[in-house]
Amino acid sequence: QVQLVESGGGVAQPGRSLRLSCAASGFTFSNYAMHWVRQAPGKGLEWVAVISYDGDNKYYADSVKGRFTISRDNSKNTLYLQMNSLRPEDTSVYYCARDGCSIGSCHDYWGQGTLVTVSS
Amino acid sequence: DIQMTQSPSSLSASIGDRVTITCRASQSIVNYLNWYQQKPGKVPRLLIYAASSLQSGVPSRFRGSGSGTDFTLTISSLQPEDFATYYCQQSYSMFITFGQGTRLEIK
Numbered sequence: 001q002v003q004l005v006e007s008g009g010g011v012a013q014p015g016r017s018l019r020l021s022c023a024a025s026g027f028t029f030s031n032y033a034m035h036w037v038r039q040a041p042g043k044g045l046e047w048v049a050v051i052s053y054d055g056d057n058k059y060y061a062d063s064v065k066g067r068f069t070i071s072r073d074n075s076k077n078t079l080y081l082q083m084n085s086l087r088p089e090d091t092s093v094y095y096c097a098r099d100g101c102s103i104g105s106c107h108d109y110w111g112q113g114t115l116v117t118v119s120s
Numbered sequence: 121d122i123q124m125t126q127s128p129s130s131l132s133a134s135i136g137d138r139v140t141i142t143c144r145a146s147q148s149i150v151n152y153l154n155w156y157q158q159k160p161g162k163v164p165r166l167l168i169y170a171a172s173s174l175q176s177g178v179p180s181r182f183r184g185s186g187s188g189t190d191f192t193l194t195i196s197s198l199q200p201e202d203f204a205t206y207y208c209q210q211s212y213s214m215f216i217t218f219g220q221g222t223r224l225e226i227k
Contacts, residue, residue: 035216037164045156045164045207047216059214062121095163103170104152105211110163 002026002109004096009114012086022079022096022111030054030074033099035107036081038092046092049081050099064090086118122146122210126219132227137198141222143191143208152212155184155193158221159204167206168193198224 008020022034036048049060049070058070069082079096093113100108123146133139143153151171156164166175168184171191181196195202203226208219 044221045218101169106154106169
């Protein structure tokens, strides 16, 4: 069965960095684009970034562009999100999600999420 | 960015009711519209993709419709497990955006 397991969340001071990981299993990871989606406490869903199946194409939300970097290692079945210059407004649960739709993009499987708290 | 606006923001309904949630895009997104359900403390779940295609395992009481800028999610007969927050999402643009959510509560 498809499994996505995030790790790397925690507490960071403003301006510092964190790297999130998402370990994938149960499907051919290298065949799928992957996304990060976040959700601030008590708020709605916000798309963060997407990476193509081969890692060649990456797109970011304006709110994180220039600070966050999405990457993947298909040999390790792992997705990453490098988060630099963190801000308090980046405090959220971060989910990795598989792009499993044949029409457009959609998130058919989600990890359980990892909480990132940015606070001094 | 394409803005997605859901209405209503919250809704009270009873078991067995028929419920409709609307999502409007700031420009045409053809049919690149998905719907998700999220229960408190849980991970979002894909219900509908490409405006009207039912995701595997989702009950047939969920129906999506629409094209262009206006879309609807209809639940034909509310069940206790349907009380949750629902989000629409556009994937016409590579810069994906979600609606603000519609909270469906028990009346």
